[in-house]
Amino acid sequence: MNIKRVSIKGVLVGGIVDVVGTVVLGMPFAVFAIARDFFVHVPADRTGHAIQPAAKGAIGLYIGLLLVGMLCSVIGGFVAARLARHDELLNGALSAFLCVSQGIYSLASGKDSHPLLLQVLMFVSSPALGLLGGYLRLKQTRAQIQQPQPRQ
DSSP states (O other), X not given: OOGGGSOHHHHHHHXXXXXXXXXXXXXXXHHHHHHHHHHHTSOGGGSOTTHHHHHHOSHHHHHHHHHHHHHHHHHHHHHHHHHHOSOHHHHHHHTTHHHHHHHHHHHHTTOOOSOHHHHHHXXXXXXXXXXXXXXXXXXXXXXXXXXXXXXX
């Protein structure tokens, strides 16, 4: 691989957008989970009718957080490709380096409690979603090039 094809700035900023975006957009899920755990320990006659159904299902919370992370990986790939202005697919895919590094660290330190199959899927999906972001940017660039320029 030719190192000149990689935009360090694009990949770094795209990776930061991915991780920081996931943390920021995931905060409401964390707040909800904390509140849910709090309300689980409150007697049923004291919790509101709207809170009880939300306190029972954690799988929806997990799926929501997973979707936020996936969306942020696509956005990070798009940002990396946009900043790179070349080799959009490569730079978009490489923007997942922070997520993959975080996952490897978590796995190596024994802090990841997910099943192995899910861990492997996350390692594969993160660069694939960054690649999708790069593809969307490439498609956007090609559409702009193909638009007829107004006459002056």
